[in-house]
Amino acid sequence: MPFPRAKSPRQLYEEIQSYDRVITPDGPLASALNRYLDRPHLGPFAIPPRRLAVGRRQESEDRLAFLGMIANEDISWKRCAYAVGNILQCWEHRGSHDAIFEYDGYVDDATERAVERIAELETASMKLTNETIEPDLDVVVVEPAMLTQLERAYLPAEYDTVDLFTDTEFKLPPFRIHDSPTAIVETVVDSVNDENADNVGIVLDQESEYSPLIESALEAADIPFFGGPGFTDRSEHRLFLHLLRTAHRGTDTRISEIRSLLTVFDCDVVDADTNKRLHELDDGDLKWLIDFCHDVQEYTFSDALSVFERHAGDTLDAFREELETLTIADESITEARLDDLSFYLQTYEVPVDRENEGVLLADAKSASYVGREVVFYLGLDDRWTHSAPRRPWVDQDAQFTRNLKSFQLLLQSGSQQHYLVQDATGGSPVTPCLYFEELLEPEYDRFSDLPSTSHQIETAARVGDGFENGPVGVTPDPVETISKSSLNTYVNSPRDYYFSRIVDDPEKAYLTEGNLLHDFAEFYVNHPDEIDEETLSEVVELMLEDVRPLVRSVDERTRRTEYRASLETIVSYLDANQPTEGAFLTPSSGGDNAVAAHFGRDVDSPVTERRFTDEELGINGMIDLVQSQQELLDYKSGSESSATSIVKHAGIDEPTDEPDFQAALYLTYWRSQRPGDQLSFTFFYVTELVDDVIAGDADIDDALTTVTYYPESLTEHVRREEFFEYLREEGAQKCQKILSKIDYQTYVALFDAAPLVETTDSDELIDSEFGETMIDRLEAEIGEYKYVTTGSKQVMRAIVDRQKGAFFKNDLDAFESFVDERLAELNRRRTGDEAFPIEGIAGEPNYRRVDNRDLLLEGEQ
DSSP states (O other), X not given: OOOEEEOOHHHHHHHHTTOSEEEOSOHHHHHHHXXXXXXXXXXXXXXXHHHHHHSSOOOOHHHHHHHHHHHHOOSOHHHHHHHHHHHHHHHHHHSOTTGGXXXXXXXXXXXXXXXXXXXXXXXXXXXXXXXXXXXXXXXXXXXXXXXXXXXHHTSOSSOEEEOSEEEEEOOOOOEEEESSHHHHHHHHHHTOXXXXXXXXXXXXXXXXXXXXXXXXXXXXXXXXXXXXXXXXXXXXXXXXXXXXXXXXXXXXXXXXXXXXXXXXXXXXXOGGGTTSBGGGOOOGGGHHHHHHHHTGGGSBXXXXXXXXXXXXXXXOHHHHHHHHHTTOTTSXXXXXXXXXXXXXXXXXXXXXXXXXXXXXXXXXXXXXXXXOSEEEEEOOBGGGSOOOOOXXXXXXXXXXXXXXXXXXXXXXXXXXXXXXXXXXXXXXXXXXXXXXXXXXXXXOSSGGGSSEEEOOOOOOOOTTOSOOOOOOOOOOOOOOOXXXXXXXXXXXXXXXXXXXXXXXXXXXXXXXXXXXXXXXXXXXXXXXXXXXXXXXXHHHHHHHHHHGGGXXXXXXXXXXXXXXXXXXXXXXHHHHSOOOOOOOSSOBOOOOXXXXXXXXXXXXXXXXXXXXXXXXXXXXXXXXXXXXXXXXXXXXXXXXXXXXXXXXXXXXXXXXXXXXXHHHHHHHHHHHHSTTOOEXXXXXXXXXTHHHHHHTOOOGGGXXXXXXXXXXXXXXXXXXXXXXXXXXXXXXXXXXXXXXXXXXHHHHHHHHHSOOOOOSOHHHHHTSHXXXXXXXXXXXXXXXXXXXXXXXXXXXXXXXXXXXXXXXXXXXXXXXXXXXXXXXXXXHHHTTSSOOOSSBTTBSOOGGGOSOGGXXXXXXX
16 A cells, blocks of 8 residues: 555644544644634644543553552552553453453453452543533544544544545655664754754654663753653662662672662772672772661661662652552562562553653654654664554454554654664664555565665764863883783784773683682692691682672582682692792792782792793793793683694684684793793693592593694604604504504605695695605505505694694794784884774674673774
């Protein structure tokens, strides 16, 4: 069907001006018609049925009926609301307050008592049921199909009708496609000012993101508006409920969960404490809040409101009145009663006093007409579609017709209509409101399939807004060295690295646990004789004390067991692998050691926690343990990774989305101290064996992953006799078989016959000239047997595996160049020559590894 054009208020007035009463389906439409009345008139002229019945705007009947029920009946609030809602809805569609009794599945004791209570109330619905418009009046009804059954029951026996829509087609203005809700809101606010605010209406889904955005934007621009946030939406009311909910959540409430409350209460909490539990903080500013949470059930709602008002510096008279209306002001704040209060505020619209001045905000699912000259429509997506009640008394076709006609009229409000939409969000197309399927002939899937224009708006500061800025005239000091963690972050997302330098990160449980395990390991190397069963228990309690604010109280027993097992794993390893004593070229970390401080001892071993800074290489770091002159060890509290995985994530030619350059960076430094040596870097996953330690069958090797550095090329390495013997003894079965049939000279001659392709793709090596030559030569030497071909391929796969699980000279040479390039690039960005992009060298960042997600605005570079 074509989109029919609605008659303007002037056109309608010209058709109905001679009548005594004009019944309209919508209050704003009646107001628009009344503005054209140019003659004396006795009583109301244009008016919707309900307002005519009671002579005034009435409060919502569902709330009045609900309040009457809870004041006189001992029934749960949710049962009362359910019964009242069904009765009033059935009444609207069937025309009688007791019509609900025709539907046995919806009748119970609460319903019967609710029907009795509702019958006693003087409501608009009862007047519509029992009365009719005076029969001697000349009455006309505008678009009767938009009236409900109950509203039609109020009409006199005889009346005229007038269509709201014409036979001509309404040409929709083009949809204006914007990139984001923020861009849409900026477009609207840029078009509104104090002078034209009274002529502007904005239609939106009040449950969408547009509602808070437009309200805050209008407030920031000092533009008056009304029709927006209701009683429950007021921030102070929501914060009071947040306070009561917080008090009932127990001792696991974290600071991050109550930031909004702390802001209102002027309680300053450092960023490092964001993840800590409120009840574990020793902070004078928070003592009253912690005490309130402990004693909440000793407070009444009125008492609690007084506490909130005192600490928030605000007065919530309207909320106090509503508590008294509900007769719970003097009741104790039990969790059940708090649930009742929250349910009531979510279910019913509490009337609020507001000044009807400025921009009109209208809800897309409630309004049918907006009486403003200029109307902006925000979103227009499938959330604008009404959800028809799924009840047997509802005529679905009639309800759909009412909703559709209401939508048609709404979209034609005003003399100027502006449809501001998004075409896609989160990479998926936005579905237009489903009513468009009935009203538009062309097929479409998204707004861009319909007549539309695309808008790319650059955000500009409003006149008089924003901060003055100017060049500071200071050249930043260049970054000379970079750590493994900073390099990991920078490669994943330079923008995240930038913010990590200026924004403090909150303390995290796993980091605190990891630091404490490091401290214990360092202490044990320095003072092994100090640790026995009793002191191990002391360290466990020390760890729990430090971590307690960051973890749930119910997890304490589990963590105590995990900590004990991890400490025993460290002791077991260090007892069996005493580090080689010797002087180290760099100073100790000089940092605090919580375990050493607890026992009142110093830690000054030359092989633990050694910091290095090498400006020539451009790197710095902290070595946990110098196991020997050729071996470094690092304690890890995460899940174990294989050597292949570690080398893969240190890749620079094919970077992964989990960059980790620790092994490459530390080995790069260590080879500068031990040039020409074969070196190793071992990750000791101290929490990996918890289950095995508890079961009594732990093998310490299962917690170790070693990555080796060979000071030569892969080709030089695999030519060596040591690698030949390794393959003979530890290679795959067929590999061992063929090598047992040849000597080392035959093996090494294979590398002289054709160049080895240094690759991490075994198929590429097998298919190369080297691979074909190896198979041919070994078949000639051993015989043309199938196992020779299989064994040759196993040799080549072993060569590739060695390449994938270790670092060679050219790998670390390339890594040194990679660090130089990143530092040069980083310093250009720090001086403002170029921006810090969101994307890293692998493309889109791995957001699971981003620390400042809220600061990375997608679509910006």
